[in-house]
Amino acid sequence: MLDGNVQRHKLHAKWQQFTNYVEDQRLAVLETRIERRKRILADDMAERRKIMMRAIRRMRRAEGKT
Structure with missing residues (x-):
């Protein structure tokens, strides 16, 4: 589903480089x-x-204000 060349998520945290499939x-x-x-x-x-x-x-309105 995810390709190694595809950008990972919005934040690109450094730890995400070390996650497995x-x-x-x-x-x-x-x-x-x-x-x-x-x-x-x-x-x-x-x-x-x-x-x-x-x-x-x-x-x-109940208090008579506008």
Whole structure:
């Protein structure tokens, strides 16, 4: 799946030069999983922010503010 000539991941940490094929495969799976979790977390945080902003607007209207 991974070719030795293909660039490895974004960070190119020095220790990655010393991983074997099996570890490279596992790292690829983990990187994908981590990126997916980051996207899910970002989406959840954005949704929470929308709800918070709507609630703040309602609160301000209830207090007679604009």
